[in-house]
Amino acid sequence: MTSTDLTGRRVLLTGASxxxxxxxxxxxxxxxxxxxxxxxxxxxxxxxxxxxxxxxGTFVPVVADxxxxxxxxxxxxxxxxxxxxxxxxxxNAGVMLARDERFEDEPAGTxxxxxxxxxxxxxxxxxxxxPALRGGKEPRVVHVGSGAxxxxxxAEPGIASYxxxxxxxxxxxxxxxxxxxxxxxxxxxxxxWVRTGLGGxxxxxxxxxxxxxxxxxxxxxxxxxxRFFKDGxxxxx
Numbered sequence: 001m002t003s004t005d006l007t008g009r010r011v012l013l014t015g016a017s018x019x020x021x022x023x024x025x026x027x028x029x030x031x032x033x034x035x036x037x038x039x040x041x042x043x044x045x046x047x048x049x050x051x052x053x054x055x056x057g058t059f060v061p062v063v064a065d066x067x068x069x070x071x072x073x074x075x076x077x078x079x080x081x082x083x084x085x086x087x088x089x090x091x092n093a094g095v096m097l098a099r100d101e102r103f104e105d106e107p108a109g110t111x112x113x114x115x116x117x118x119x120x121x122x123x124x125x126x127x128x129x130x131p132a133l134r135g136g137k138e139p140r141v142v143h144v145g146s147g148a149x150x151x152x153x154x155a156e157p158g159i160a161s162y163x164x165x166x167x168x169x170x171x172x173x174x175x176x177x178x179x180x181x182x183x184x185x186x187x188x189x190x191x192x193w194v195r196t197g198l199g200g201x202x203x204x205x206x207x208x209x210x211x212x213x214x215x216x217x218x219x220x221x222x223x224x225x226x227r228f229f230k231d232g233x234x235x236x237x
Contacts, residue, residue: 006057006218007032010083010136012075012129014066014121015093017044020144020191023207024090024214029057031215036078038064039093066093066121072128085135088218091122092144096162103160111161118165123172126186133184138222140185142214143173145228147190150237170228170237177226185222188237189214190230 011028015021016037022044028035029052037059039045045061052059062078064071079086095117098106122143126133133139147153149166156163170188177186191210209231216232228235 005032009033009087010079010085011035011088011090012079012086013037013090013092014064014125015039015144016061017041017048020207020210020214021092022048023211024092025059026052027211027215028090029055029059032056033088034058034083036060036062036075036082038062038066038075040065066125067116069124071121072124075125076128076132079129079132083132085137086129086132087136087139089126089129089133089141090144090214091125091142093121094118094144094165096159098161099159101158106161111164114161114165115168118162119168119172122169126176130184138185139183140187140218140222140225141176142187142189142217143169145169145173145188145190147193147230147235150228150235173228174226174237181225185225187217187220187225188228189217190228190235192230 006028011033013021013025013028013035016025017039025035025037025048034057037045037048040063042063045063049059049061064075095114097114098110100106126141146166148159148163149170154163154167173186173188180186191213192205213231217229228237
């Protein structure tokens with residue numbers, strides 16, 4: 001798999017309707033991949049599907065709430081019906097629900113709701129998709145992490161629940177990579193601080209730059225696993 005030719009690759013992309021996910025969807029289709037793109041916003045998904053019609057690859061929208069316990073099995077069913085196997089799970093969906101400076105100032109339930117989307121949902125989705133991934137070609141999972149959840153980032157002030165969720169996601173990546181070694185590559189991807197609804201208007205980066213990094217990671221050999229990448233280079237957890 002290269003960063004420029006993903007012809008025929010079967011990809012499930014979560015959080016596809018906006019921000020980094022939307023930019024990655026465009027690049028995947030342009031590279032020839034067949035993409036099932038999920039999000040909660042049906043209108044935005046449909047707009048993206050219309051935009052990507054006629055590309056080298058394909059994009060099929062699937063409205064889904066990843067916090068619904070029934071969603072992973074439903075998405076696995078969609079994958080099985082469409083392809084019978086899966087080459088790439090690009091687990092991009094994520095939330096930042098509070099930006100308070102101190103963790104005790106966050107609204108009650110912020111950590112629990114953040115973990116539900118940023119950690120529990122990716123965990124459940126991988127479990128549901130393991131049979132499809134095991135049947136895929138050079139199968140891989142990419143979990144979208146953040147510099148905010150690294151060993152260095154976790155000590156910085158603000159966005160405590162978000163930081164904790166991404167720190168825990170790094171642990172999930174390492175567990176999955178170790179236990180699936182030789183079967184499915186599992187890596188983390190830091191899209192950087194970019195101008196999106198989550199990143200805010202002050203962010204220095206663009207979603208297009210994030211998409212460049214995503215494609216570079218997908219161009220890594222399938223033997224590369226249990227690692228963290230940003231802008232095409234490995235970074236420390």
